[in-house]
Amino acid sequence: MSDATFRFALPHLHVAQAQKETTYNEALLRIDGLLHCAVQDELQTAPNATPAESGKMWLIGGLPTGEWQGRAGMIAYWTGSAWRYFVPQPGMEIWHIGAAKALRFINNDWQSAQPVLPAAGGSVVDIEVRSQMEALIGELRAIGLLPS
Numbered sequence: 001m002s003d004a005t006f007r008f009a010l011p012h013l014h015v016a017q018a019q020k021e022t023t024y025n026e027a028l029l030r031i032d033g034l035l036h037c038a039v040q041d042e043l044q045t046a047p048n049a050t051p052a053e054s055g056k057m058w059l060i061g062g063l064p065t066g067e068w069q070g071r072a073g074m075i076a077y078w079t080g081s082a083w084r085y086f087v088p089q090p091g092m093e094i095w096h097i098g099a100a101k102a103l104r105f106i107n108n109d110w111q112s113a114q115p116v117l118p119a120a121g122g123s124v125v126d127i128e129v130r131s132q133m134e135a136l137i138g139e140l141r142a143i144g145l146l147p148s
Helices: 020-035 124-142
Strands: 057-060 075-078 084-086 093-096 099-108 107-110
Touching: 020 084
Parallel strands: none
Antiparallel strands: 057 075, 075 084, 093 099, 099 107
């Protein structure tokens, strides 16, 4: 492929298509990269060397250089022989290994994934549980385990 930048669509196999294995393998690479997306860190420039093992991923910072030039905000995925780039989509969630936290892509930016507070409704027991859950989430935020 001349440009390995993807917007999540998988390639299709066609009747009488030559070299179907190439299309199939490309689809597997994309699935592998996005199924359990975990980035090592956010880098402003491309790594100095190619990663030792395939499957490593990074968030590309705002002003990338080198091989990553022009791909700000994308996810770079090393497949063992080449870089693949994924364009984040709204609502996408990844695990940031370096920061040990989940990030969600909202409003064209990676933000800490927030726990969802319990919804209103239910019986008295639900109200008590909801109140305790909100207090617990508040305490976790206060000590820095959850983003505020």
